[in-house]
Amino acid sequence: MSHIDYYFTVLSPWAYLAGSRLEGIADRHGATVTYKPLDVEQLFARTGGTLPKDRHPSRMDYRMQELKRWSRALDMQMNYTPAHWPTNGAPASYAIITAQSVGGGDLGGLVHGIMRACWAEEKDIADDAVIKACLSDAGYDRALADSGLLAGAEAYGRNLEDAVSAGVFGSPFYVVDDGAKFWGQDRLDALDRHLGAKT
Template sequence: MAHIDYYFTTISPFTYLAGDRLEKIAAARGAEITYKPLDIMQLFERTGGLPPAKRHPSRIEYRMQELPRWAEHLKMPLNPKPAHFPVNMAPSSYAVIAAQNAGGGNIGALVQGFLQAVWAEERDISDDAVIRDILQAHGFDPDLCDKGLLTGAETYGRNLEEAVAAGVFGAPFYIVRETDLRFWGQDRLDFLDRHLEAL
């Protein structure tokens, strides 16, 4: 069975645009996914990137064209200038880590729930009430919001270190553990699927 290490951040629009395609691919190919939320701003700093607001104007302008273009192509609602962006991604990331450890719900849908809250619902995913609501909506105990904070912080930091060591530099980023093949971006999911089919 193939294993996918999925590095992402709960505030990335391109991670949002991936939707549930990763989960569908993994189900079809019999692969397992380990969800590894991380601090994308620190990842940029560690790997030579820049946060969106500090990029050259031409890159910023292109991003503002590319996001609506992909959203239309994928038929997904998206506000390219959401009310709560950027926002502290740590609390929602800790919730994902706690939920993955606890089990019992739909972890892929939970991740997408946080992303959708930012990019389509104008919700603040650093707010405890919002985090609790999204946890509960996807089959998890809302009290996970307050549990395992130390473990969440440790795992969150470790995910960043593992990402840097593994060659990750953006999000979403997918690595097939058995082959060390890396796929950056939601627009590379077809290539990931093809690779898994060939294993």
């Protein structure tokens, strides 16, 4: 059975556009997934990346064209300039980490619900009420947003260190336990083929 470490930031439009395809791929191949939300600003600082606000206008223009192309191709509702972006991704990430440790709900649904709130529903995912609603919608106790904050913060930091050690430099990023790496939602088909070749 294969295992996938899924590194991402809840603020990533590309992670949002991944939708639930990772979960479908994992189910199809009997693979397990560990969700590893992280601080992408720190990841970029450690691995030579550039935050969108610091990129050349030509790169940002192309980024916008790609977001529009992909959201249309995937038939996913998307606000390309959301009202609450960027925001503090840590509280939502802590909730994901805590939910993963507790279990009992739809973790993939929680992750997608949080990103959908940002990129399609004009909600601030740093807002406690938004996080609690996403937890509830995914079958978790809303109170998880108020618990495990220290453990969540510690895991959030470890995820960054794990990412750097694993050669991760962007979001979304998928690392298979055999060392294969896939960067970007547009590489999910390649991940699917890779896992298919292993089984």
